[in-house]
Amino acid sequence: DDIQRAHPSALLHDKAQGGDALQQRLVQILSQRVGDLELDERFRNHVRHIPSGKLFKHRSAFKLMTHYPRDVVFPRELRAMWTGMNRFRLWLDEVESSVTVVSLGMATHRYRIATRESLNAADDRRTA
Numbered sequence: 001d002d003i004q005r006a007h008p009s010a011l012l013h014d015k016a017q018g019g020d021a022l023q024q025r026l027v028q029i030l031s032q033r034v035g036d037l038e039l040d041e042r043f044r045n046h047v048r049h050i051p052s053g054k055l056f057k058h059r060s061a062f063k064l065m066t067h068y069p070r071d072v073v074f075p076r077e078l079r080a081m082w083t084g085m086n087r088f089r090l091w092l093d094e095v096e097s098s099v100t101v102v103s104l105g106m107a108t109h110r111y112r113i114a115t116r117e118s119l120n121a122a123d124d125r126r127t128a
Contacts, residue, residue, distance in 0.1 A: 032065045035099040035115040039065055047088075049095040056091045060084035064101065064113045071110040085111060 003012065013022050032039055040046040045062045046055045060081045063072050074082045089101040098117065104110040 032068060034065060034068050034113055035117075036097055037065065037099050037113075049097055052095050054095050056088060058084035058088060061088040064088070064111065068113055071104060071112050073109050074111060075109050082109075 036050045038048050038050060039062070040048045040055060045059065046057045047061045047065055048055050060072075060074065061084065063081075064085070074085050076082060085101060092100055098115050099113050100116055100119070102112050102114050102119070104112065
C-alpha cells in the first residue's frame with residue numbers, strides 16, 4: 001500500500017509467483033497491441049502502425065500503450081510528456097489509425113488510448 005502511494009504507476013509482483021511468472025508478465029506488458037498499433041519487436045519503445053509500418057517514438061506513446069486500458073496522468077508541469085502525447089495524437093490521425101488518444105478531463109490530466117470503434121459504440125449506447 002505504501003508503494004502504491006509513493007509510486008502510483010508501480011507494477012507489483014509477488015516473488016512467491018516465481019521468476020517465470022515475472023518474465024511472462026513482462027513479455028505480456030511489452031507485447032501490447034491495441035487496434036492497429038503494436039510495440040515494435042526490435043525497439044520496444046517504438047509504436048508501430050501495423051498497416052503502414054510507420055513508427056512513432058516517444059516515452060508518452062510507450063506509456064499509453066503499456067498502460068492500456070488504464071488511464072495515464074500527464075501533468076502539465078511535465079511538458080515533454082504532455083507535448084509528446086499531443087504529437088502522438090496528431091501522428092495517429094496522420095496514419096489514419098483505428099486508435100486515438102482520449103482526454104478524460106484537463107483538470108485531472110488523465111488520458112488513455114482507445115479504438116475509435118469502441119468510442120463510437122459507447123456513444124451509440126449513450127444516445128440509445
